[in-house]
Amino acid sequence: DAGITQSPRHKVTETGTPVTLRCHQTENHRYMYWYRQDPGHGLRLIHYSYGVKDTDKGEVSDGYSVSRSKTEDFLLTLESATSSQTSVYFCAISPRSETYEQYFGPGTRLTVT
Amino acid sequence: RKEVEQDPGPFNVPEGATVAFNCTYSNSASQSFFWYRQDCRKEPKLLMSVYSSGNEDGRFTAQLNRASQYISLLIRDSKLSDSATYLCVVNSPYDKVIFGPGTSLSVIP
Numbered sequence: 001d002a003g004i005t006q007s008p009r010h011k012v013t014e015t016g017t018p019v020t021l022r023c024h025q026t027e028n029h030r031y032m033y034w035y036r037q038d039p040g041h042g043l044r045l046i047h048y049s050y051g052v053k054d055t056d057k058g059e060v061s062d063g064y065s066v067s068r069s070k071t072e073d074f075l076l077t078l079e080s081a082t083s084s085q086t087s088v089y090f091c092a093i094s095p096r097s098e099t100y101e102q103y104f105g106p107g108t109r110l111t112v113t
Numbered sequence: 114r115k116e117v118e119q120d121p122g123p124f125n126v127p128e129g130a131t132v133a134f135n136c137t138y139s140n141s142a143s144q145s146f147f148w149y150r151q152d153c154r155k156e157p158k159l160l161m162s163v164y165s166s167g168n169e170d171g172r173f174t175a176q177l178n179r180a181s182q183y184i185s186l187l188i189r190d191s192k193l194s195d196s197a198t199y200l201c202v203v204n205s206p207y208d209k210v211i212f213g214p215g216t217s218l219s220v221i222p
Contacts, residue, residue, distance in 0.1 A: 043212040090156055100145040100204040104156035
């Protein structure tokens with residue numbers, strides 16, 4: 001196992017509320033990623049981080065923000081949740097030793113009602 | 114054209130069969146290629162990297178054709194436990210990778 005945990009694992013929330021998902025790694029890897037996975041779209045990158053306080057947008061970043069104040073934690077915030085953000089969210093880490101291999105956490109199932 | 118495309122599937126094969134998946138990518142500058150498997154309601158897991166010379170891991174063989182920009186995965190002697198979705202992954206600029214949509218495999222007793 002790659003030493004990645006995500007919390008919460010399941011969450012139901014109401015439209016308009018803020019939601020924060022947490023990804024925690026024990027590997028001390030530099031690169032961390034947040035993806036969402038939806039039927040018909042596959043895995044899509046939301047945001048990623050290449051170091052503490054260093055983050056960048058992915059292809060579906062609207063409505064999401066991230067923060068990384070420690071190497072081991074990467075937080076994803078839905079500023080005002082919408083029903084279109086109902087999805088499965090995966091965090092991934094990459095050792096980046098001249099490769100692009102990524103290792104995934106178990107995922108968070110988020111339902112916005 | 115999508116950056117990474119895969120056979121749409123699903124593939125339904127009997128136990129013991131050989132099955133091949135194909136994947137094409139659009140960025141000729143891509144250098145790293147992978148196959149992941151994803152079980153239902155689980156996270157994707159790295160199955161194998163794909164090297165220029167081709168590589169084999171037990172019943173699994175991956176090949177890369179840079180000229181045609183495609184990657185293949187061959188599974189021999191299919192087992193029930195091979196039933197999953199197989200994702201083709203290709204690196205893109207700026208430390209990112211692109212995931213294909215996946216091909217579903219069901220191995221039938």
